[in-house]
Amino acid sequence: MKSPVHLNALRAFEASARHKSFSAAAAELNVTPAAVGQLVRTLEEWLGMPLFHRASSGRVRLVPTEAAERALPDIRAGFDRLALGLERLKEGSASNVLTVTVSPAFAAKWLLPRIDRFQAAWPDTDVRLDTNHKPVDFAVQRVDVGVRYGPGNWPGLEAEKLMEEEVYPVCSPGLLREHGRLRKPTDLAREILIHDLSMDGYTGFPSWMAWLKKAGVAGAATPRGMQINNSAAVLQAAIDGHGVALARSVMVRDDLAAGRLVRLFPEVECASALAYYVVYRPECGNLPRVKAFRDWLFTEVAAG
Amino acid sequence: MKSPVHLNALRAFEASARHKSFSAAAAELNVTPAAVGQLVRTLEEWLGMPLFHRASSGRVRLVPTEAAERALPDIRAGFDRLALGLERLKEGSASNVLTVTVSPAFAAKWLLPRIDRFQAAWPDTDVRLDTNHKPVDFAVQRVDVGVRYGPGNWPGLEAEKLMEEEVYPVCSPGLLREHGRLRKPTDLAREILIHDLSMDGYTGFPSWMAWLKKAGVAGAATPRGMQINNSAAVLQAAIDGHGVALARSVMVRDDLAAGRLVRLFPEVECASALAYYVVYRPECGNLPRVKAFRDWLFTEVAAG
């Protein structure tokens, strides 16, 4: 845990390596080139090895040693992280921008239609959305809170279950009228099934294959299909009457309520092993803006 | 990118918060308590806010402010990362321990049976194995190189394809003799299929379901099965004659060669979308020990 070295020397080294020049580094650090040179030399003596190949000729005279090159990414990451910590100190809880990370589909289908109510309740808080498929690094991306889909364990993060979820087929009312013969799951064999590729990475998420099995449709000999890489687009395709989609209850709540989609075969229950969780860094759980958003999420869910 | 603060003051703050005492922090940093106190005070003045609640009574007199508490994890992470960078500087390429991360099954079934030859060729290099299911953070775990299974894109890491892979059913010779009727894939319906749960998390990895479909076995009405959570144990169960396993070519190469297992239905080809990759941090690719290991892996694969 001890880093007994001259931290300033390390910083001088980093800047020099970045600019490949003592002078440029000196300019950045608001000191004279000689000062930087001395710091770096001190560090080199302390380590017992050179950090730069000093070329007395050529345009670039300062080339980091191989060992230096190897250590630089870590040193940079270290300083970055420290700067982040400082920033966090300075802002304190004063900042009024709340950064939320969610998946694009969840943003479009659940959060955005409701976010007005949060902004109305907390007009002084600016919400910044960070829509991303993959879980992001909360620390480096300066994310305050996220709503994430998964099994509920994120390393180093607090997670509270927000909503459980069911999975069922949906289609447009028009499609249902035309192909009026969608009475039992086996009728799906004649329909175009819309597959959601974006959920492939989630272990435990029911695919069409799994749902059909659960519905008792044996040997679902791969009916005609359509592959779409985005959950929101999957639902849009279903709304447009292009086929039958396997929908997540959370995502289609509004579309069902508005009559844009209808649920098929409610008698088949298929719960997802995954759920939506509110996720945040433990040390940020007490931030007023985070607490406010978390509480708002839960009331919003409770309100149906 | 600038962190113009007194870095030493930050360190003093961190140590004080950790020990909840200036004196203890001072002992750690080999200075007097007064020095630590001053550093922290200057930091507080610079920030314009207190960092500790000074209790004049009670056993613990130094309690970090909420803002401080929130910033501490980042500050710690920053110093840790810096220390790591320093370590990397000091060792240089001199270290002779090579840390390799692989999955437990790959270690057992492929790497360990061959590792002797690497150690013979590089007797001065100590190999440390880090067997883990999940991809680890190469930086914080001080991992030099890994052999990982997946689609080939790891953020921030260099990846070179080492081996492609096929998937096919295998069983013990004994089982094949007794149930001599394993002539075509549909015969599998009467066998116990061993499922490898540990591969569930890998998108694109063929399951029994997918293989049967590919083999033209329609409506594989879930034959009797056995679920095992570990690839090596799956193969061991097959070797022991408990059923038919869906094996990855890389894993069973030795078992097939030794006659412990036999491949079934070689006429059905089922390539995995995934492959084995050599993975390492870009900045470490030139380390002699990493280069040596990488080259050895490729010659080992080429040798069959």
Next chain:
DNA sequence: CTGGAGTTAAAAGAAAAACTTTGTCGATAT
């Protein structure tokens, strides 16, 4: 109650850095 051991706090002086100044040298560009 009283004294010792443990804190933090505040001052001033001592020590150790970090930095600047000045000047030299080699290589490059004009």
Next chain:
DNA sequence: ATATCGACAAAGTTTTTCTTTTAACTCCAG
């Protein structure tokens, strides 16, 4: 050739950091 630019070196200066000392305070033991 010569002006320029950047690294290097040595000496001097400034600033920061640390220690020392003193004081005030709390807790605990006698």
